[in-house]
Amino acid sequence: MATLALNAVNKYFRQQHAVKDVSFEVKEGELISLLGPSGCGKTTTLRMIAGFVEVSSGTVELAGRDVTYDPPYRRNTGMVFQNYALFPHMSVSQNIAFGLRMRKAPKAEIPGRVQRALNLIQMAGYEQRLPRELSGGQQQRVALARALAIEPAVLLLDEPLSNLDAKLREDMRLEIRQIQQQVGITSIFVTHDQEEALTLSDRIIVMNEGAIMESGDPLEIYSRPASAFAATFIGHTNLVEGTVQAHEGRHWVVKSASGLVLRCAQRDGLAAGDRAMVLWRQERMRLQVHESPPEPDANSVAAEVVLVTFLGPTIEYICRASGHELRVRRPNEGSLPRLQPGHSVRLVVDPADCILIKY
Numbered sequence: 394m395a396t397l398a399l400n401a402v403n404k405y406f407r408q409q410h411a412v413k414d415v416s417f418e419v420k421e422g423e424l425i426s427l428l429g430p431s432g433c434g435k436t437t438t439l440r441m442i443a444g445f446v447e448v449s450s451g452t453v454e455l456a457g458r459d460v461t462y463d464p465p466y467r468r469n470t471g472m473v474f475q476n477y478a479l480f481p482h483m484s485v486s487q488n489i490a491f492g493l494r495m496r497k498a499p500k501a502e503i504p505g506r507v508q509r510a511l512n513l514i515q516m517a518g519y520e521q522r523l524p525r526e527l528s529g530g531q532q533q534r535v536a537l538a539r540a541l542a543i544e545p546a547v548l549l550l551d552e553p554l555s556n557l558d559a560k561l562r563e564d565m566r567l568e569i570r571q572i573q574q575q576v577g578i579t580s581i582f583v584t585h586d587q588e589e590a591l592t593l594s595d596r597i598i599v600m601n602e603g604a605i606m607e608s609g610d611p612l613e614i615y616s617r618p619a620s621a622f623a624a625t626f627i628g629h630t631n632l633v634e635g636t637v638q639a640h641e642g643r644h645w646v647v648k649s650a651s652g653l654v655l656r657c658a659q660r661d662g663l664a665a666g667d668r669a670m671v672l673w674r675q676e677r678m679r680l681q682v683h684e685s686p687p688e689p690d691a692n693s694v695a696a697e698v699v700l701v702t703f704l705g706p707t708i709e710y711i712c713r714a715s716g717h718e719l720r721v722r723r724p725n726e727g728s729l730p731r732l733q734p735g736h737s738v739r740l741v742v743d744p745a746d747c748i749l750i751k752y
């Protein structure tokens with residue numbers, strides 16, 4: 394049974410259609426991410442689940458019960474916010490106990506539940522500290538403990554890591570994932586950060602302009618995106634628009650207006666003459682400097698290096714080929730000579746790595 398289900402949920406703020414016909418289910422123990430750019434309706438969706446924002450139409454079901462018109466305190470959701478939202482004048486213990494008292498947990502149980510929550514976030518010993526005496530990461534862990542202490546049916550996290558610096562953000566996302574799996578709590582994680590969504594989630598729901606574009610597990614969304622939006626929002630992608638020419642064996646041949654020809658893995662629902670986009674990941678393309686033996690099945694195009702950017706573990710090359718700017722990311726492992734703008738190279742990509750999207 395799904396722990397949470399949204400059915401055709403819409404939200405209008407006056408004329409603005411902020412959330413459009415959103416439906417999805419979350420299974421027990423699953424962590425799903427709502428991923429999309431700022432303003433696409435993620436927070437509004439989360440707040441409709443928590444009951445802070447009323448739906449314009451549609452229904453919300455929690456643990457098999459229709460809660461669409463229930464007030465927040467009757468929904469049994471726990472929420473963690475970007476800005477932590479701890480009570481500044483309360484100690485760590487008091488902050489965690491607060492939610493339990495509001496929900497009328499038996500008084501005798503409260504100290505034990507506070508302690509268990511503190512152990513979970515590995516902050517036993519910090520009971521008496523005030524929020525201002527903690528680092529940002531510690532404050533966010535206390536906020537997480539406060540949300541978990543009430544043992545909600547669903548944990549809702551709204552960009553909880555966005556106020557932390559890059560290194561801490563990486564550590565914290567692993568910690569959140571570990572705690573989530575340890576407790577086995579059904580969770581929705583809202584983020585605009587694709588890397589966060591890819592590392593944390595069982596499943597990602599990609600949103601744009603209030604609507605769901607697609608959903609899938611991280612590997613699927615990354616490797617075989619079904620929409621140009623997801624392909625370009627997640628990861629680093631090359632995109633060439635063209636016309637489907639014909640199919641050759643197992644491949645479609647697509648030609649761009651400026652004459653770049655690419656072979657792509659066979660895909661259903663296409664016909665010669667269709668307009669299509671060909672997309673492929675930057676790290677899937679190879680870059681050859683010297684004449685190499687031809688790879689008969691691969692796409693291979695002559696190109697000129699325009700810009701080389703050193704990114705630490707990888708190097709990005711921007712190249713021009715038949716009027717298109719193509720980007721290649723290669724590991725920084727010393728197998729390529731130092732290339733300069735103006736160098737001639739060959740770019741090679743397998744048809745199996747080229748995703749065709751009709752438009």
Ligand SMILES: Nc1ncnc2c1ncn2[C@@H]1O[C@H](COP(=O)(O)OP(=O)(O)O)[C@@H](O)[C@H]1O
Pocket residue numbers: 406411429430431432433434435436437438
């Ligand atoms: N209380 C509100 N009143 C009016 N408009 C709102 C309100 N909350 C959000 N919006 C609008 O709804 C859209 C979606 O916002 P939001 O859900 O916060 O997006 P996200 O969390 O993805 O950045 C935005 O255009 C925002 O300006």
Ligand SMILES: [Mg+2]
Pocket residue numbers: 432435436437
């Ligand atoms: Mg938001």
